[in-house]
Amino acid sequence: MRGILAVLLLLVSLPAEAGGLIEEDIRLPARFAGLFGTRTLSLSALVVRPDDGARHPLAILSHGAPRNEYDRHARSPRDQLDKARELARRGWVTVAVMRRGYGESEGEYAEDYGRCSTPAYEPAGRAAAEDLRETVRLMADKPYVDAGTVIAVGHSAGGFASVALAADPPPGLKAVISFAGGRGSPRPDEVCGPEILADTYARFGQTARVPMLWVYAENDHYIGPALARRLHAAFIGAGGRAELIMLPPFGEDGHKLFSTKGAPLWTAQVDAFLAREGLAQAVPTTAAPPRASALPPEQAITIPVRGEVTESFYLTLPATPPKAILILFPGGGGAIEVREPVPAPEKAGNFLARSRALLAERGFVVATLDAPSDSADGMPEHFRVSATHAEDVAKVAAWLRERHPLPVWLVGTSRGTLSAANAALRQGAGIDGLVLTASVTRTSKQGPHSLLNMDLDRITVPTLVLSHTADGCSRSPALDGPRLTDKIGATRKAYVELTGGAEPQSPPCEGRSHHGFIGQEDEAVGGIAGFVAGQF
Template sequence: MNLLHAPALKSMAAALALLICLFAPARAADGGPIQEEIWALQLPLPMLAYVVRPVGDGPFPLAIMNHGVSLKPVDRSFFPLVEFRDAAKWFAEHGYFVVAPVGTGYGAAAIDIPERGLYGPFFAKIGNCSNPNFKDAGRALAQVDLWIIDYMVAEKRVLAKDVIVIGQSAGGWGSIALSSVNPSQVKAIITFAAGRGGRVDGKPNNNCAPDRLVEATADFGRTSRVPMLWFYIENDTFFGPALSKRMHDAFTAAGGRAEYHLMPPFGNEGHFFVGSPDAIPMWSPLVEKFLDAQK
């Protein structure tokens, strides 16, 4: 299978870099401006990222935002370059240098040769539901976050010991996995609807091996000591209240530190709560209180 090579990614990123400040200018909470950009992250596995940051040289605290996954390569090819824009801008307005990577195998990097149906690399699979490997899928995304932290610190744009990580769905699961290795740079982690194996065959509340997911959550909790804030939503048909509460109970019983909030029903599908600007007034006061407690 042909994969999208780094030179092709660099060429595509160079064109996208011309689109800096694509959107209407915004102001930070302190009145200063923020700036939106597209970056090519030269990681061991290169990828593009949406970046929104306070204007200036910094260094600033770093916020990494991890998106979810789709198991269908065609769906991944239509993945937006800018994900969680409103949520990302909220963090930038509060002083964070936000990096939202576009995972390998997504968006423009999803398809190498469209007419031949060849798709770019995708490394976050869980395998068959009869024997899913939830832990390694989470660890793969966690490794990307560690690469991004090292890359951004080397760029001297962010503070080395002032990093937060935010993740939704599979991105949240990767963030839980990251907590299990307790990276010294990461002071807090926030997840929205975190998990893997939801809606098997597209059916609501049809989860892939939920008992195995709870066991994997407990395994991460045994070594995790990073303060975490977990959001789940009542009408999430991927990871409903009963399952998310089991995950939280297992995680904290094993020793993990996670504050759990079950939010009221939101829209037609609560799983995508964090992607809506209308949700910001609901989660932002809880996030501010949580982050203030970590100072």
């Protein structure tokens, strides 16, 4: 290894994995003002909390509203058990409460917004918020609750109620997390009075001042992405504070993202938000159960980049809170023919394309890029080193960062190293790190470009160069690796050379040879993951 002059380690407080949880069903004697005075009504609730004898901050978990009114009475706080456990493992006393008119909670349904043509969303939201306010008041007296810090976490109508609560906040409320928040969807892809709903969010935004995280999926059939953005714009335009995250399509209906199956996605957003707001709790709690089976299938994503030109990529998500985003640039012409259904990674010939699942298992959001739609047969090298290509990559990075606010690293292999280095050079501070594997350091008649001909001294982000001793490709000999590393201007850089592996199954410049780290995918991925994590 060469040129490692400095390593900066960022210590992040993540959920600990020791100890246990206490789960208990409780009743909350809530008080509500009415025309005939104050009534006390018993609300059904479930508390999940760390079993360590200490006081912890409070998370109020609020459910949605079914389209069919007859389904309200079938609801139970234990419908929220898995989500409550996730929050409790992060050090929060979590109470999942059933509002009036739901499940076994007493009282009449208080959230009716009236006619679809003229929905009264604001009084409905404020009525639901009163149930949450009473929950905060009653839980504050519990000996295991630190009432000085409270967050409200809600889904759908529960997210709407949580935003309404923040408009007139109870003591201790520090933040709101709303998943697919909204009201008034009588059937798929339809919302009653969307302009009235936006106006209601604007009124809430006039007085709500705590930071908020709003998470939606692009295929939400209750609150679609266009309406979600409209609600967000109305809210922040009136003075509210909210970060909008629009995640890729999830299952058949993205409204169900806030679920056990969606946990790898939404917990990553929650962890990042709480850390940014100084609300992450470092508390010994029980380890989360394995969620390998809950990992969503890979998705084929296509976004516009230049007019009618699009860029497609496979999006592979980890089952644990992610550490960073990796954008992968395969070699050759870069055309991997992204499609649905997504083919198994191991069937790919290219090293990075077949290793994308291994990288996701290491805790990374992985985007494996195809060639753009105007180069469907493959990118010529002059395009790989162009400003246009770098701008396309920047749009992919922005799309990913909007949904996963994490550092972005570019990872190239073979001719993909030209793309990665070009983007790093042209984007500068917009990229957080660079990995070059089986780097193209020599030209040929068909390939006139080389990394060694680039202004590598202008690359200042942390950079790893990875080679294989037996790489038989004439354009990427391992003996060029140290010289390539030395030319890079980064303060933190490393050169790693692997040996061994399996017998080649392809010509020397193709992916199933030592040029593609055949039989050493785990070692190569481990080196990449370790460098990105700051381990060397």
